[in-house]
Amino acid sequence: MKTNTNPAEGMRDIMPKEIELRTYVASKIVDVYKKFGFVQIETPCVERIQFLTSGDGGDNEKMLFKILKRGEKLDLETASGVHDLVDMGLRYDLTVPLCRFYANNRTKLPTHFKTIQIGNVWRAERPQKGRFRQFTQCDIDIIGVHSVLAETQLILATSEALQTIGFSNFTIRINDRRMLEALATHCGFDATSFEKVFITLDKLDKIGINGVQQELEKAEYPTETIQKFIQIVQVALQSTISVHEIASMLPTVSEQVVAALNQVIETISSVSNGKINIKFDLSLVRGMGYYTGQIFEIGIDGYGSSIAGGGRYNKMIAKILNEKTDIPACGFSIGFERVISILTEQNFVVPTTQQKLVILFSDDAPETLCNVLKMAAEHRQNGNSVSIELHHKKNTKKQLDDLKADGFTAFAIYQPDVALQFKPLS
Amino acid sequence: MKTNTNPAEGMRDIMPKEIELRTYVASKIVDVYKKFGFVQIETPCVERIQFLTSGDGGDNEKMLFKILKRGEKLDLETASGVHDLVDMGLRYDLTVPLCRFYANNRTKLPTHFKTIQIGNVWRAERPQKGRFRQFTQCDIDIIGVHSVLAETQLILATSEALQTIGFSNFTIRINDRRMLEALATHCGFDATSFEKVFITLDKLDKIGINGVQQELEKAEYPTETIQKFIQIVQVALQSTISVHEIASMLPTVSEQVVAALNQVIETISSVSNGKINIKFDLSLVRGMGYYTGQIFEIGIDGYGSSIAGGGRYNKMIAKILNEKTDIPACGFSIGFERVISILTEQNFVVPTTQQKLVILFSDDAPETLCNVLKMAAEHRQNGNSVSIELHHKKNTKKQLDDLKADGFTAFAIYQPDVALQFKPLS
Numbered sequence: 048m049k050t051n052t053n054p055a056e057g058m059r060d061i062m063p064k065e066i067e068l069r070t071y072v073a074s075k076i077v078d079v080y081k082k083f084g085f086v087q088i089e090t091p092c093v094e095r096i097q098f099l100t101s102g103d104g105g106d107n108e109k110m111l112f113k114i115l116k117r118g119e120k121l122d123l124e125t126a127s128g129v130h131d132l133v134d135m136g137l138r139y140d141l142t143v144p145l146c147r148f149y150a151n152n153r154t155k156l157p158t159h160f161k162t163i164q165i166g167n168v169w170r171a172e173r174p175q176k177g178r179f180r181q182f183t184q185c186d187i188d189i190i191g192v193h194s195v196l197a198e199t200q201l202i203l204a205t206s207e208a209l210q211t212i213g214f215s216n217f218t219i220r221i222n223d224r225r226m227l228e229a230l231a232t233h234c235g236f237d238a239t240s241f242e243k244v245f246i247t248l249d250k251l252d253k254i255g256i257n258g259v260q261q262e263l264e265k266a267e268y269p270t271e272t273i274q275k276f277i278q279i280v281q282v283a284l285q286s287t288i289s290v291h292e293i294a295s296m297l298p299t300v301s302e303q304v305v306a307a308l309n310q311v312i313e314t315i316s317s318v319s320n321g322k323i324n325i326k327f328d329l330s331l332v333r334g335m336g337y338y339t340g341q342i343f344e345i346g347i348d349g350y351g352s353s354i355a356g357g358g359r360y361n362k363m364i365a366k367i368l369n370e371k372t373d374i375p376a377c378g379f380s381i382g383f384e385r386v387i388s389i390l391t392e393q394n395f396v397v398p399t400t401q402q403k404l405v406i407l408f409s410d411d412a413p414e415t416l417c418n419v420l421k422m423a424a425e426h427r428q429n430g431n432s433v434s435i436e437l438h439h440k441k442n443t444k445k446q447l448d449d450l451k452a453d454g455f456t457a458f459a460i461y462q463p464d465v466a467l468q469f470k471p472l473s
Numbered sequence: 474m475k476t477n478t479n480p481a482e483g484m485r486d487i488m489p490k491e492i493e494l495r496t497y498v499a500s501k502i503v504d505v506y507k508k509f510g511f512v513q514i515e516t517p518c519v520e521r522i523q524f525l526t527s528g529d530g531g532d533n534e535k536m537l538f539k540i541l542k543r544g545e546k547l548d549l550e551t552a553s554g555v556h557d558l559v560d561m562g563l564r565y566d567l568t569v570p571l572c573r574f575y576a577n578n579r580t581k582l583p584t585h586f587k588t589i590q591i592g593n594v595w596r597a598e599r600p601q602k603g604r605f606r607q608f609t610q611c612d613i614d615i616i617g618v619h620s621v622l623a624e625t626q627l628i629l630a631t632s633e634a635l636q637t638i639g640f641s642n643f644t645i646r647i648n649d650r651r652m653l654e655a656l657a658t659h660c661g662f663d664a665t666s667f668e669k670v671f672i673t674l675d676k677l678d679k680i681g682i683n684g685v686q687q688e689l690e691k692a693e694y695p696t697e698t699i700q701k702f703i704q705i706v707q708v709a710l711q712s713t714i715s716v717h718e719i720a721s722m723l724p725t726v727s728e729q730v731v732a733a734l735n736q737v738i739e740t741i742s743s744v745s746n747g748k749i750n751i752k753f754d755l756s757l758v759r760g761m762g763y764y765t766g767q768i769f770e771i772g773i774d775g776y777g778s779s780i781a782g783g784g785r786y787n788k789m790i791a792k793i794l795n796e797k798t799d800i801p802a803c804g805f806s807i808g809f810e811r812v813i814s815i816l817t818e819q820n821f822v823v824p825t826t827q828q829k830l831v832i833l834f835s836d837d838a839p840e841t842l843c844n845v846l847k848m849a850a851e852h853r854q855n856g857n858s859v860s861i862e863l864h865h866k867k868n869t870k871k872q873l874d875d876l877k878a879d880g881f882t883a884f885a886i887y888q889p890d891v892a893l894q895f896k897p898l899s
Contacts, residue, residue, distance in 0.1 A: 050523065050524075050573075050576075050793050050794075050795070051521070051523075052573050052576040052577035052793060052794070053577060054516070054517050054520075054573075054577070055517060055519050055520055055521045055560075055561050058517035058519055058520075059517065060514065060515070060516055060517070060574050060577065060578060061514060061515040061516075062514060062578070062581070063512035063513055063514055063588075066512075066513040066514060066515055067513070070513070074500075081827075081858055082853045082856070082857070082858050082859065083853070083858070083859070083860070084829070084831070084858050084859060084860030084861075086489035086492075086880075087489055087492040087493070087496070088486065088487060088488060088489055088492060089486070089487040089492055090480065090486050090487075091480050091481060091484035091485065091486070091607050092518065092593060092595075092607060093481050093484055093538070093563075093595070093606075093607065094480075094481055094484075095477070095481045097476065097477075098476075112519070112540050112541075112543075112561075113540065113541040114538050114539065114540055114541070114563075115538075115539040115540070115541055115555065115558065115559055117538075117597050121555070123552070123554065123555070123558075126549070128549070129541065129547070129549070132541065132549075132558065133541055134481075135481050135538075137519075137540075147478050147480075148486050150476075150478040151478035151479060151480070151486065152486060152488070155488070157875065157879045158875070159862060161860065162489075167518065169518075169519070171543050180519075181517050181518060181519065194837040194863070195837065195842075196837050196842065196861070196863070199842065199846060200846075200861070203846065203850075310839050310842070313839065313843075314839065314842055314843050314846065317843050317847075318843060318846045318847055318850065367476050367478060368476075368478070369476070401507070403510070405510070411620040411621065411622050413736050413739065413740065416621075416622065416625065416736070416740055417739075417740050417743050417744060420625060420626075420629065420740065420744045421743075421744055424629075424744065427508045427509070430508070431508070432507055432508050432509070432510050433508065433509070433510060434509070434510030434587065435510075435622070435626070436585060437620070437622070449583065449584070453583045454512075
């Protein structure tokens with residue numbers, strides 16, 4: 048019986064043309080980040096189950112691929128549940144592993160650690176078109192910096208990375224978790240319901256302000272609280288309103304938080320000569336519960352979902368180390384798969400100067416093969432790609448058509464003692 | 474309590490300096506392979522458990538990381554064993570996934586498919602110094618080519634890849650599985666014991682000819698058979714002996730097999746002007762049972778274990794497709810981790826023209842930060858890496874020492890309205 052040769056459910060094979068695009072995009076992004084002084088690290092794809100189920104991963108933890116214990120450690124007889132059967136899992140993001148990495152290696156790392164990670168993560172999402180269970184993330188993080196020095200550098204570097212791969216029209220939205228908390232506090236929500244309220248607010252893009260109101264009503268929060276909340280959000284949605292004006296409606300927010308938000312917005316605008324479009328958005332939430340300060344997101348104008356997102360998470364590393372003092376950390380993640388899918392949609396062509404040549408020859412008799420291989424080597428010296436293939440004399444036309452379809456740009460037919468003459472495939 | 478922040482057992486974190494080396498080496502290898510006309514593909518790290526337990530993986534299958542079923546599919550109550558609990562696993566090599574990939578996508582692929590894969594694989598080996606449970610493999614394969622055109626191109630491309638990253642003194646050993654089978658047949662071993670006999674012969678490097686003899690005696694093969702075997706192997710070990718001379722001692726080996734071995738050896742020597750050292754070695758076995766023809770291995774002179782290995786496997790894809798006709802396939806795998814560890818031992822320095830600059834500044838007041846970020850952007854324009862850091866005025870010397878240790882090459886101290894003056898960190 049023929050085996051099912053499809054990739055495992057929700058996984059996929061990637062063909063040469065897409066790999067070329069992915070490699071190009073990844074190297075361009077990494078080059079920009081390196082120019083900003085970031086250095087690349089790598090953590091294993093597999094982590095201890097404890098790290099992946101600590102709660103920091105939010106909903107991602109529900110989508111964990113768990114790895115079975117091995118050897119003596121696996122005892123099906125005495126196992127009382129899944130927790131007895133597994134000891135590791137596949138990482139669902141690069142932030143939780145980074146925190147473990149930093150906690151484990153910090154004595155060897157710079158005080159201000161600026162790092163790049165690019166790698167695969169896995170989530171057992173319900174398989175659906177265009178979403179896969181293995182996908183690539185591309186993160187930069189700055190650990191050890193309390194000041195907005197971190198936020199501004201992350202935003203400038205990520206913007207330049209996106210510009211370098213051809214995105215010019217994008218908007219950065221920025222908010223601060225502490226603004227959101229001040230908003231919820233001021234309206235009278237209970238601290239225990241903050242996360243739920245924020246998750247509802249996060250759907251504003253999709254369900255509109257009325258949808259948000261209905262969802263809050265359904266959750267049976269006090270009417271007055273909901274009204275106050277909706278009213279402020281509506282005011283905040285006006286494009287001309289300043290951070291200060293919104294902050295003035297939120298009595299518990301600190302001046303420092305407001306000043307820092309303003310500083311980041313103004314610095315980015317000034318350093319980029321207004322070329323980077325950044326605006327405060329009180330309705331920006333970012334899903335993860337671990338954020339403690341500023342949060343930000345980049346959307347490409349004309350495309351729905353965001354292309355990059357991040358924020359400050361000052362508590363996660365200290366939590367792993369069980370230390371009381373915050374260890375400041377701030378990160379920005381490019382949605383690599385989203386970038387690839389938009390570039391593919393736009394028929395982006397990877398720039399190359401390399402010719403793809405092919406030499407056709409008639410037989411693999413020792414002398415012929417030797418000659419052809421030597422000629423191929425010569426033509427490779429200037430950087431061209433040179434393949435050699437047996438000539439299908441009976442159907443040359445089809446062979447040339449196929450070679451063209453496979454991306455070859457020119458061909459030559461080998462003849463003994465005659466210099467090769469390449470002709471374009473067209 | 475402080476969490477254990479080490480990577481999961483047998484896994485490891487990779488620091489920036491090593492990532493630089495790995496990225497450099499990988500890109501150099503891939504560049505060479507592309508010049509030979511290979512195109513890169515990627516398969517998922519996770520495969521269906523059926524593919525990873527088909528028997529083609531040999532001992533690697535015993536070291537499989539298995540992934541627990543999820544949701545409704547996982548039923549601990551009714552599970553009668555591990556096979557009921559798992560549906561996928563982490564790939565242990567790149568060859569088995571490639572065969573599935575080819576079987577799945579062949580209508581979209583060139584008739585002669587020349588492909589590069591570089592990616593992580595996982596094996597639950599007993600953790601030991603320098604061996605990790607996640608490691609990178611770098612393979613090229615040619616599918617669809619019956620002729621030694623495949624073998625010669627694989628060997629030439631891999632040799633050039635190794636030369637490009639600085640290895641000059643290496644030796645390629647070549648053999649053919651059919652020579653080994655003819656040897657075993659001729660000596661009187663039973664076909665069912667071939668694999669065991671070959672595994673013993675494979676230890677020749679480590680245990681010597683006497684060790685091989687003792688192991689065969691211990692397995693209680695007929696004395697005459699063992700004597701005949703040892704005698705031929707001893708003759709074959711003489712460095713001056715030709716493939717033909719050895720073949721003349723093995724009556725069942727076909728002329729075609731011998732001619733093909735000779736052709737590959739002579740072609741490689743001729744095309745490389747004798748710069749690639751290749752020799753026939755009847756004691757070369759290669760571990761995997763799926764090989765059907767020529768097998769080869771590269772060792773760096775002066776280093777023990779091999780740095781690359783491969784061979785022809787004409788049956789594996791047809792087996793997956795349940796087709797009767799062989800689908801010719803041939804591959805060569807570079808031991809990427811071995812390459813990295815040898816280069817690290819040799820203190821290999823990744824060539825770069827990029828300066829790593831750092832600008833120190835005193836405070837993150839809005840105006841200062843803006844100015845410094847603008848200056849940094851200017852100095853990045855010629856490709857340099859430019860970081861910005863707050864100046865520790867109380868201990869400048871220590872800060873500069875630390876920056877030097879972190880790889881920075883020059884620093885400048887920001888002063889308002891004064892052009893930056895970079896001084897080398899030394």
